[in-house]
Amino acid sequence: MPVKRGYNDCIKTIIPVRDFLDVMSGKWKFPIIVSIGVGNDRFVDIQESIPGITPKVLAKELKELEKHQLIKRTVLSEYPVKIIYTHEPYADTLTPIIYAMKDWGINHRKKVIGT
Amino acid sequence: MPVKRGYNDCIKTIIPVRDFLDVMSGKWKFPIIVSIGVGNDRFVDIQESIPGITPKVLAKELKELEKHQLIKRTVLSEYPVKIIYTHEPYADTLTPIIYAMKDWGINHRKKVIGT
DNA sequence: TAAATCACTTTCCTTTTGGAAAGCACTATA
DNA sequence: TATAGTGCTTTCCAAAAGGAAAGTGATTTA
Numbered sequence: 001m002p003v004k005r006g007y008n009d010c011i012k013t014i015i016p017v018r019d020f021l022d023v024m025s026g027k028w029k030f031p032i033i034v035s036i037g038v039g040n041d042r043f044v045d046i047q048e049s050i051p052g053i054t055p056k057v058l059a060k061e062l063k064e065l066e067k068h069q070l071i072k073r074t075v076l077s078e079y080p081v082k083i084i085y086t087h088e089p090y091a092d093t094l095t096p097i098i099y100a101m102k103d104w105g106i107n108h109r110k111k112v113i114g115t
Numbered sequence: 116m117p118v119k120r121g122y123n124d125c126i127k128t129i130i131p132v133r134d135f136l137d138v139m140s141g142k143w144k145f146p147i148i149v150s151i152g153v154g155n156d157r158f159v160d161i162q163e164s165i166p167g168i169t170p171k172v173l174a175k176e177l178k179e180l181e182k183h184q185l186i187k188r189t190v191l192s193e194y195p196v197k198i199i200y201t202h203e204p205y206a207d208t209l210t211p212i213i214y215a216m217k218d219w220g221i222n223h224r225k226k227v228i229g230t
Numbered sequence: 231t232a233a234a235t236c237a238c239t240t241t242c243c244t245t246t247t248g249g250a251a252a253g254c255a256c257t258a259t260a
Numbered sequence: 261t262a263t264a265g266t267g268c269t270t271t272c273c274a275a276a277a278g279g280a281a282a283g284t285g286a287t288t289t290a
Contacts, residue, residue, distance in 0.1 A: 016220025
C-alpha cells in the first residue's frame with residue numbers, strides 16, 4: 001500500500017527569492033546595472049554598451065530601477081542638457097549576485113561549448 | 116565645446132550574465148529548483164510547495180530544466196506509476212546564487228516594510 | 231533659417247509568459 | 261463496472277515583454 005506522502009516546506013526560501021525576482025527579473029535590468037556600474041552615466045552610452053537594447057526598453061527599465069531606489073537620475077542644466085544615471089548605494093547590494101551570475105555564465109558557456 | 120565621450124565597455128560581464136539569464140530567467144525556475152532541493156520529488160508535491168504555480172507551467176518548466184541538465188526525470192514502474200524529479204549535480208552550481216538571492220530578498224522586504 | 235544634439239516617446243506589431251478549467255491515459259482496487 | 265490516484269495535456273484567453281522605426285521638443289550653433 002502506498003505510503004502517505006507530504007511535500008517539504010520550502011516557503012521560507014521561495015518567498016525571498018520571489019521578492020528578489022519581482023524587482024530584478026527580465027532581460028535588461030542586470031545589464032543596465034552593470035553598465036552604470038562601470039561608469040556609463042548617459043542614456044546613449046548605456047544604450048550603446050548593451051547590445052540589442054532599444055531606447056524604449058532602456059527608458060522603461062531605467063524608470064523601474066529608479067523606482068526601486070537602485071539608481072538615481074540627475075538633470076544637469078548645461079548645453080546640451082545632460083541627464084546622468086548613477087548607482088544609489090543600494091545597487092551595491094546586488095554586486096555579489098552579479099558576480100555569482102557572471103561566474104555561472106562563464107562556466108555554463110564552457111560547458112555548452114565543450115559538449 | 117562638448118567633450119567627446121565614449122561608453123565604457125562592460126561586455127565581458129554582460130555576456131555571461133545574459134548567458135545565465137537565458138537559462139534561468141522567469142518566475143518559476145528558481146522556486147522549482149529550491150523545491151526539488153529540499154526533497155520534493157513528485158509532480159504534485161512540487162506543485163503544492165510553490166504557491167500559485169499551475170500544472171501547465173510546472174510541466175513546461177520541468178522540461179526546460181531537464182533540457183539544461185539541471186534536473187533528472189525518472190520513471191518508477193510501481194503502482195501507481197511514480198515519476199520523480201531530482202537534482203543533477205549541475206543544479207548545485209546554482210546554490211550560491213540562490214543564497215545570494217534569498218539574502219537579498221530578505222533584506223529587501225525589511226527595507227520595504229521599514230520604509 | 232537650418233541643422234545638430236540629447237533624451238527620450240510614440241505607434242504598431244509579434245512573441246512570450248502566465249492562468250483557469252477541464253480532460254486524458256494508465257492502473258488497480260472495491 | 262465504478263472510482264481513485266498520478267502526472268500530466270489541452271484549450272482558450274489575457275497580460276506582459278520585447279522590438280523596429282519614426283517622431284518630438286528644447287536648445288544652440290552655423
